[in-house]
Amino acid sequence: MANVIELKKVNKEYGTQIKTKVLFDIDLAVEAGSFNSIIGQSGSGKSTLLNIVGTLDQPTEGEVLINGKRTDKMNKNELASLRNETLGFIFQFHYLLPEFTALENVLMPYRIQYGKVPKETLERANELMDLVGLEKVKNNLASNMSGGQQQRTAIARALMNSPKIILADEPTGNLDSDTSETIYNLLRDINQKLGTTFVIITHDRRIAEKADRIIEIKDGRIGLDI
């Protein structure tokens, strides 16, 4: 299997005056279609790593390759397209647009790329809403939904442009354990049905153990990798 994500000697430092080094020489490769979890203590650098993979943040040193292409060679518009077409994000804080309905939020990545929404796409968005179990509330404003509903909307949105890779940072961090379980099962389903590659940060070992691979980050280095 080909690697869709590749990190070569990635280092990350924060600050200009007082420098704090967060990531140390990270080498990591992620296979297409795999389901990966990242665990580690709070402050160990998991989010920093994921944001670098997602091109939202840049490494201080080292290379990031997505689909074999170096992201440091891309300009801002190419990075925007990459994020739009190849990557899907699910954040811990749901990050929906409160001015739009759930369905409109799900359609947003498509509209960013193509503008007008044809009938088939609208149908697909509706199917995604069914998939995450939101057919009844999809026309509610994002700000009028419960936390679990918002997170499921964010998942449907991440799937909208059929990205190759979905990056999730504690997607169930502030949800109860039943809802968490449902959402993980949903992600696993999507992984198996659509072959989407997942990289998920979680602090829940029980959930991590269901992944194909567990990567543990310890003080900015890869500890365990099984």
Add this chain to the structure above:
Amino acid sequence: MKLAYNIALRFLKASKGQTFLIALGIAIGVSVQIFIGSLIQGLQIDLVDTTIGSQSQITITSQSEEKLIDDYQPLLEQVAESDSLLQHITPVAQGQALMSYDEENYSVLVRGLDFDTADGIYKLSDRLVDGDMATGDMEVMIGLDLSEEAGIAVGDDISFLTNVGQPQTAKVAGVFDLEVANLNKSWIISSIDTAQSLFSYDDRISSVEMQLSDVFAADVVAEQLQSVLGDELLVNNWKAENAALLSGLNGQSISSYMIQVFVMISVLLGIASVLAITVIQKSRQIGILKAMGIRDSAASLIFLFQGLLLGIAGAILGILLGVGLAFAFTKFAVDPDGAPIIALYINPAFIALSAVFAITVSTLASLIPARKSSKLNPIEVIRNG
């Protein structure tokens, strides 16, 4: 493009109170502009009308020794064809005379007019306060002030001493009031024929007078006319003779523009600062959109569209307010007899210009937030929750 517009619209709708306040701010600026503009233009039109509305705006005289124009019919036709702005083209035969009545002498200007065409300029039929128009042979009309001062009434005979030498007698057919004391005292109006025989002009006249549908074009039209007519005739226009009035009008216009510019600058600053705040309010949304791959250019377009939409809403609201204010002003600021103290001039072109100006200004004001939005880095939002 379309998405940025939709997002802008949605952002504005989501905070209706704030949107309304900004639009109202722009609207007040626009309405003040429209009101002041209409007031000043109304004042100017009023002033121009009372000053030159009832007098010749372009006058053709002869350069010959006798100062008389021979064979004037072809000239009238030539003038009429030369420019479509010209109207009320009328021949005049006039001269200085000494009028005597009841053993008193008065120095007067006898003006022989062609009543049909001259009425357009002097509105004599409206201004006749006693008697009839002096259409008959050796009939004249005198001004109200002269009639009171000399005790002359309709039907009296008065005598004239002119360049001819022999005193001639004419009958007073009517009394006019031109609402200018000087003219009411010194003008005596008759038909062209009567004036021509009083001064022995034969068939000649002393000048051709006319008005324009656009009074401010007088200088340009007069210059063209001069070149068409050649240098045996002299073409004069009101602008050349009323420099003081013109510079007064100019000063008024400049102070009106100054007021308008400053009103708009304060509107610009107001919108710019409010929009700058909305970028901060919406930075979370902009960050999410950027994480989803919206381009920086589209992210800044959102705010440009907000400025544009606010400008359009403000302009429409401002026109309604301004025109309403102007209407209320003409309705309630009135003389005892119900006529407005100042007739405002509602000029659609000027209103359209104010609206375009406001829309441009508010779009410009949104450039600063648009730039901020373009520069916003999504990681700041994602990291800080």
